[in-house]
Amino acid sequence: MHHRPTSSADVLIAKVRGRPQAMVRLARSLLAGSGRHDDARALCLEALALAPDDAELATLARPLIARNIEPWYFTMMQDEARHALYGQAICQTIRPGSMVLDIGAGSGLFAMMAAKAGATVIACERDPVVADAARAVVAANGMTDRVAVVSADALSLHVGVDLPEPADALIWDNLANNLFGAGCAGTLHHACAHLLKPGARVLPGRVEIVTALATDLRPADRTMSTAAGFDMRAFNHLSPALATVTSGAINLRSDSAVLFDVDCTAAMVPSRASATVRATRGTVHGVVQWLRFHLAPGLIYDTSEPQVRAFGLQFHPVAPFVVDEPCEVTIHGEHDVRDTWFWVERGA
Ligand SMILES: C[S@@+](CC[C@H](N)C(=O)[O-])C[C@H]1O[C@@H](n2cnc3c(N)ncnc32)[C@H](O)[C@@H]1O
Numbered sequence: 001m002h003h004r005p006t007s008s009a010d011v012l013i014a015k016v017r018g019r020p021q022a023m024v025r026l027a028r029s030l031l032a033g034s035g036r037h038d039d040a041r042a043l044c045l046e047a048l049a050l051a052p053d054d055a056e057l058a059t060l061a062r063p064l065i066a067r068n069i070e071p072w073y074f075t076m077m078q079d080e081a082r083h084a085l086y087g088q089a090i091c092q093t094i095r096p097g098s099m100v101l102d103i104g105a106g107s108g109l110f111a112m113m114a115a116k117a118g119a120t121v122i123a124c125e126r127d128p129v130v131a132d133a134a135r136a137v138v139a140a141n142g143m144t145d146r147v148a149v150v151s152a153d154a155l156s157l158h159v160g161v162d163l164p165e166p167a168d169a170l171i172w173d174n175l176a177n178n179l180f181g182a183g184c185a186g187t188l189h190h191a192c193a194h195l196l197k198p199g200a201r202v203l204p205g206r207v208e209i210v211t212a213l214a215t216d217l218r219p220a221d222r223t224m225s226t227a228a229g230f231d232m233r234a235f236n237h238l239s240p241a242l243a244t245v246t247s248g249a250i251n252l253r254s255d256s257a258v259l260f261d262v263d264c265t266a267a268m269v270p271s272r273a274s275a276t277v278r279a280t281r282g283t284v285h286g287v288v289q290w291l292r293f294h295l296a297p298g299l300i301y302d303t304s305e306p307q308v309r310a311f312g313l314q315f316h317p318v319a320p321f322v323v324d325e326p327c328e329v330t331i332h333g334e335h336d337v338r339d340t341w342f343w344v345e346r347g348a
Contacts, residue, residue, distance in 0.1 A: 009034065013043065020054065023047035024061050032064055040064045041129065069129070073106060076310035082301055086203075087113055089295035093201045094119045094169055101167035101195055103154040103187055104174030108134035108147065114171060115146035122163050126153040154187040157195055169201040172264070177244060177303075177314050178340040179207055179262065179291055185269070185337035192265050206294040207262045210304070211331050211342055213254035213277060214315065216285035221249075222317060244312035247304060250288055253323065254279045258292075259333040259342070274332045279323045286317040287331055287342040316342040 009030050016022035024047045031040035044061035051057050076082070090110070094100055096118025102111040105123035111134075114121045123138075125131040131151035138147045150162050154174070159166055170191050176182045192202070216222065223239050224232035257275035290304040290313050303311035330345040 009036065009039075013039070016043075017046075018050070020047035020051040020057055023050075024057050027064055028060060032067075037064070037067055038128075041067065068127075072310070073130075077107070077109070079307075079309040081305070081307055082310050083109070083113075085295055085299050085301045086110060089203055089299045090114050090117050090171070092296040092299070093203050098168035099163070099165065100169045100171060101157075101163060101191065103170065103172040103191060104182070104184075105134050105149060106130060106173065108137045108149065110171050110173060111147045111149070112138060112141055112143055114169075115143050119146070119169070121147045122167070123147055123149045124152060124154045124157060124162070125149060126151075155190050157190075159195060163195060166197045167195060167200060168197055169203065170196055171203045175311075177291070177312050178289065178335075179209055179260075180335055180337050180340065183338070188264055189267055192267075202264050204293040204295050204301075205264050207264065208258045208292040208294075209260040209262070209289060209333070209335075209340070210256050210292050210302075211259050211275070211277075211287050211289050211333065212252045212256040213279050213284045213329060213331070213344070214250040214286055214288040215253050215283050216250060216315065216317070218249050219285060239317065241317070243315045243317075245288070245315045247306050247313060250313065250315060251282070252288070253282050253284050254329065257331055259331065260335065269335070269337065271336065272332070272334045274330055276328050276330050279327050279329045281323050281326065283320055283322050284318065284329070284344070285320050286315050287344060289314040289316065289333075289340065289342060314340070318344050321346065 012026055012030060016026050023043050027040040027043040041064055044064045047057060048061055090113045094114050094117045098119050100114045100119040100121045102121055102123040105111050105125040108123055111121040111123035123134060125134055128151045131149050135149045138144055138149060172184065172188060174182045174184050174187055222243055224235050226232060254277035257277050259273040259275055260269060262269050291311060293301040295301060304313065328347050331342060332345060333340065333342045
């Protein structure tokens with residue numbers, strides 16, 4: 001913490017320093033309460049370093065230290081199939097001695113994989129707390145000579161400042177279940193235009209946004225019917241417009257259709273698309289969307305596979321309808337390089 005003691009909070013911080021109990025209590029009350037989350041976190045870390053075996057302090061400090069850290073950092077680490085595919089793709093894509101830019105470094109896993117394949121890596125992570133943790137992971141794996149973690153938004157990176165020269169390859173993982181939700185379009189465009197050598201490899205280089213009709217196996221999670229004898233359906237206009245589900249929560253009711261086929265090195269992605277699918281008998285409650293990553297020739301990671309832990313399926317409810325006989329249904333989609341929307345149109 002490098003604040004000069006100018007406010008009353010700064011004076012208090014100076015007063016409690018060296019007394020772990022008081023430091024954590026101050027972090028909880030005054031600092032977190034007034035939005036000084038970075039200071040609260042730093043004071044907690046300092047307190048825990050002074051009293052590493054104090055369980056009460058650890059319990060009180062933890063929510064401040066891990067504030068805003070999403071659970072998916074942990075679930076995605078269990079996606080062994082993804083790690084294996086990325087490991088192979090990195091070995092195919094990255095040449096020993098090359099320089100790799102890793103955007104959305106997270107825990108640092110892909111940066112370390114690239115370093116293991118012989119690259120030097122600039123790993124860019126915009127959340128400073130996550131970047132610090134990635135640095136610790138890289139150090140614990142003895143790779144600080146090959147991986148430099150830069151705590152910055154990838155949009156602010158400059159060659160000559162953050163990278164010594166344009167990179168030979170890009171690994172990017174600032175991803176969302178709908179592909180775009182974490183802002184990848186802007187960072188990819190910036191990287192391709194300013195941070196990469198001409199012809200640099202991009203991993204993944206292509207992503208398909210795939211859709212199908214689906215039956216919701218747990219409609220009560222998203223819509224009301226009756227409760228305690230009351231008709232609750234008038235509440236349903238407030239049901240979620242989008243839900244993240246697992247493959248066990250839906251049954252596919254059609255073949256799949258790729259609505260957007262995204263070349264990750266191209267500037268433009270069409271914003272609207274449609275495709276016709278063949279609906280099978282049953283009730284259709286919505287459109288389910290997933291992603292198909294083309295990591296390297298022959299290496300595809302499909303997020304609809306049941307073992308996938310790094311991604312969820314996006315379920316977009318539509319007005320439910322029953323399919324008595326197999327028929328054609330058109331799925332329409334739109335995106336604004338952040339959100340995606342899908343709806344259906346039935347034939348006459
Ligand atoms: C899905 S996680 C990365 C997971 C990582 N590959 C791993 O194995 O831990 C995406 C990360 O991208 C970061 N991120 C999102 N947008 C970014 C941006 N514009 N610049 C840098 N990092 C970004 C997020 O903070 C998040 O840590």
